[in-house]
Amino acid sequence: MPRTPVYREIINDIRTAIETGQLKPGDRLPTIAALCEQYQASNTPVKTAMRLLEEMGLIETWQGKGMYVRQRTGSGQNIT
Template identity: 55%
Template structure:
């Protein structure tokens, strides 16, 4: 089975953490640099993952402040 692209791994992990309650609405996600280290990836797939999570309503990205779990993430 081919390995999942890094950006999909990040998306799945963040959604799972929100659904399990490990991440609560308003919680700050690790920085792009920290996520890059965690997933051994460059900033590009991390940014893509955060953009997709933002578009899907799971997180809110605030320029210069970071990424936060949305107040009302999808069920």
């Protein structure tokens, strides 16, 4: 069975943390560098995951300030 791509693993982990309340609206996410280290990946899949999470409406990014869990306005989209 092929391994799950790193970007999907990151998306699933962060989405689960948000859905279970481990991460709450307004919480700051780890930096790109910290996520690269945590998942032992380059910054490309990490940035892809963050971009997709933002497109799904789960997080918001602020240049120079970081990435934060967004206020929930509805359910997130599925990613395949």
